[in-house]
Amino acid sequence: MGIGNVSERRLAQPSIGISVVILALGPHGDSAANGSSRLWLPLVRRVRQPFMGSWALPGGDLRVGHSLEESAFKALESTTELHPKYLEQLYTFGDPSRSSGGLPMVSIVYWALVGEAETKDFAEKDNVKWFPVDDLPDLAFDHRRIIDYALWRSRSKFEYPDIATKLVGEEFTLSQLHDVYEAVTGQPIDLANFRRKMLASGHLEDTGRKLHVGRSRPAAIYRYRHDGEPRAEFTFPTTVEHGKPETLADDALSALMPS
Amino acid sequence: MGIGNVSERRLAQPSIGISVVILALGPHGDSAANGSSRLWLPLVRRVRQPFMGSWALPGGDLRVGHSLEESAFKALESTTELHPKYLEQLYTFGDPSRSSGGLPMVSIVYWALVGEAETKDFAEKDNVKWFPVDDLPDLAFDHRRIIDYALWRSRSKFEYPDIATKLVGEEFTLSQLHDVYEAVTGQPIDLANFRRKMLASGHLEDTGRKLHVGRSRPAAIYRYRHDGEPRAEFTFPTTVEHGKPETLADDALSALMPS
DNA sequence: CCAAAAGTGTTCGGCCTACACCCATGC
């Protein structure tokens, strides 16, 4: 940008695309070898060369006149009809090797979470299909490593309760939330301590209602409280001519998308 | 990327650029109001419209056939002649508002650290000048917010000793390292506890030599040990046809650049 | 001997971990 340096400017700007890694909790009944829930993600089948017929991350082009987040959101919508509850920039990939002989390609990759409600239909639908993250098919381009990176990053992000609550419904029991954490980290977590830690965070609000399951004691139903200190957060000094207040949560841009 | 969605493809790909936020410890003698060291960064004066004459982040174009890191490294080299010890992708900015009426512009922003040795000449040199981060001039585009974001992110990255050691020389005393931490966080840090924590990390190696300053007790000189577990790190599953082993440290791509 | 910075010891409290233990419910 900016100051151009004269020497060796090899024209031919690479094209830019957007890809999205979307995660959701697996369907009811699904569970990993250790019995806890698993994460799933949707892939789309490519209808062009290269890698025609292979599975790939949903994505699309940059929409001129829209922010990157909006472009990601719309790319997701038009390929999978999903509307994530959380969307955040992950990383930009641009190594020449990744295009496998095609034109050079820069991909801005977003990371998204959708709630249970959005995943009613885990069955294959046109060219979209959901896969458990520990059992993915062969993928086009370098999408496999992108997913691995996204999963790795996810684990550190889930320290914050608000992220985890994006994967369950609006309301949930502590057991359900606990399940999400175990699914993401892949590790068993002491339920008793988990409960205390979550409640101590001050972000959970008891709805007063109970969920009865089977013949055991009913569980209290909680809701995430979006008020109070939004935790570690970076706020841009009031960007000019930009509608929504733009904040960077933790170490990347988080956005609750428009309708 | 990938699956194209037919509707509304408005050609005109925005152009891509690379910008770099480089940080270094201020020159000897420089100190903030509270007496501790400050961080400085180099800016370049724009020689074209828009914002001609304003200060801006160093940057350049994508080099076709090179990775993004290499492009960032070379952009930095050609504008400032600096060779960072640490380089990591920060964020990609692409909001339409940021180009201020010009053509839409996507900037992949990198974050870099240079050691003391590189900053011998803090004086203005051609079109490059160093500024303390708490006293920046007006900047072109949205570079001010980019810098603010970079600084904010820096603070969380400095938990790891290896990052901090990139700002001091190869060898350093614990006081010097302590100084870096205070400069980055902007907060006073108990020296006694700091010492213990650093030594406990197992990454510091005593050179056996001492540094004599003034009439006080000489300080032990340490060196960072690059062996052992490289801490939290993500390793790509051995990318095909890609020379150097590519690892993602913490939550972004770190790279020690080639010569 | 004194000032100044290096380096050590010690206490305290919070938080995380592990695990034992009660509680409410349906069958």
Add this chain to the structure above:
DNA sequence: GCATGGGTGTAGGCCGAACACTTTTGG
């Protein structure tokens, strides 16, 4: 009542914050 998860209590350990203290040097 008894199996099943929901929920609480509690003891121990680890780690960071705070701060008093000793050590080594130059003048």
